[in-house]
Amino acid sequence: MTTTLCLISxxxxxxxxxxxxxxxxxxxNIFIxxxxxxxxGxxxxxxxxxxxxEWLEDQFLDMDQNFIQCSTHDALFEIDTGHCIYGPCAGDNLTPIQIQVVGNRLITHI
Ligand code: FES
Incomplete structure (x- = not known):
């Protein structure tokens, strides 16, 4: 199934x-x-x-905006891989989803 998520802007x-x-x-529930x-994604x-x-709606990044941060116990994940580099699940991974930019839209194939 192809779903348009939003405009890239x-x-x-x-x-x-x-x-x-x-x-x-x-x-x-997914996030981009x-x-x-x-x-x-x-x-x-x-x-x-x-x-x-997230700690607030649409807030998934740490203060420096260099990592994805879990708001519950502060685990940090690499943005490009979802790999956890710090926290209680260090070494584990977020589950990636397939997304694609088509024109000015962001779509997923979930
Ligand atoms: S629930 Fe995410 S680090 Fe514990």
Missing amino acids: DITDPGSKSFQLDVNGEEI VHKDAQFH FINSCPHTGVNL
Whole structure:
């Protein structure tokens, strides 16, 4: 299934945004990070406990905006890979999702 998420201009660089998708009746929470003109998408679930990561709506990045940060126990994840480099789930990974820029739109193939 192809879903248009937003316009690429809807997410600042650096910045992040969450989305709820309905996939065959199942609600899937995802988020997108825009950094250095690249977009990266992940399932919104911390590998430590499974909770959503953001501390405020659409706020997934640490203060320096160099890492994705889990708001519950402060785990840090690389933006381009989702690999956890600090915290209780160090060595684990966020689950990536396939996204694509088509014209001025950001789409996913979930
Ligand atoms: S729930 Fe994310 S680091 Fe503990």
